[in-house]
Amino acid sequence: MPMSLKSDYPSASDEQLVAWAKDGDTEAFEELIHRHRDKIYARAMIMMRNEGDAVDLSQEAWVKAWQRLRQFQGESSFATWMTRIVINLCLDQIRRQKRTRAESIEELEEESGGVERQMPVVENNPTEGLETEELRRRIDEAMGKLTDAHRTVLVLHEFEGLEYKEIAKRVGISIGTVMSRLFYARRRMATLLQSLKRERSE
Template sequence: MAGEVEYTSLDDGVLIERSKEGDQSAFGVLVGRYRDRVYGQIYKMLQHQEDVLDLSQDVWVKAWTRLYQFQGDSPFTTWITRIAINVCYDHLRKKQRRPVEESIDELTEKNGEGEWTPKVDADPLKGIADSEKTEVLLEAMENLSKEQKLALEYMYFEQMEYKEIAERMNCSTGTVMSRLFYGKKNLSKQLEIVLEKHGIDPKNGL
């Protein structure tokens, strides 16, 4: 009992260092602290409980084997969330693609000039109820620049504010806003490409 209390009272930094030395009990405390966060992140992206359970385990296995790479430049929560997001990307890449039955209307809207643009007043994942729709969005995001993709992921997957994103990306708030603006604009173009690849007319839907 005393040992358990000792571990649970330690901060993440100490637990991480002990885990790097092979202390599985210390790592177990980290898992306990952030299990729900990892589960929630994966469920948000995939919307499929069975996949979430399996992939959550994959995330923690990867975290254990790659812990030596963690340098403490960002919080452990950010690092483990990034692993979860990448695990979701890998999972979706490996899945056999099925026809997507959703219209681009759910992800985009026409502006005053008749151009299709991302819905900027709501999370683009809002209304995505299954992994097929999520797959389309994530596939489109993979074709963005690294900076745009990362900024969008921070905003939509981690619900960060502009200031937080700026601190994480080591840039000004204005730069973040620019990356998000052009990222959303490019995302609209990529969504059209991906939807057409799945046999959907991006302007008319099914």
């Protein structure tokens, strides 16, 4: 690639920017950050529920990305590779904070109650529902009411698209626990969204 084209970072593809960044081009790397920083930050925010942690871990993810850029061979998109990095950092942070210990009451409730078949039906009908942005906000709000353990499994499955066995490996739990946590998280989400819908119609 001629040097003259290198100055046109905004119009370069992610792949091209990654290639330049691998050669030590910090401007190309900065352009990648600019493109994906909100997504990476949002993912950290969903996991951590705390702006300070989300900023810190998202920045740490970019530092790690710079250090490991040569390992990125393009098996997935750059954005996917980045979200995996930030999710791993969030999981480490949650483990460090041992936040799951504080969730014993909710986990006990889950274990003693088992999984119920009944699940509120949440319809995604724009004519009777909320505007997309408002819906996103409500979903975020509901996710904030889940425990870290349940939210983690839900995020890894729904947003990261990971299979049960991969979630089990990442989180360090059995596949059975992944399944029950996922079910519980969904049921809780459905209940929370139903109540939000009721609040709105009142």
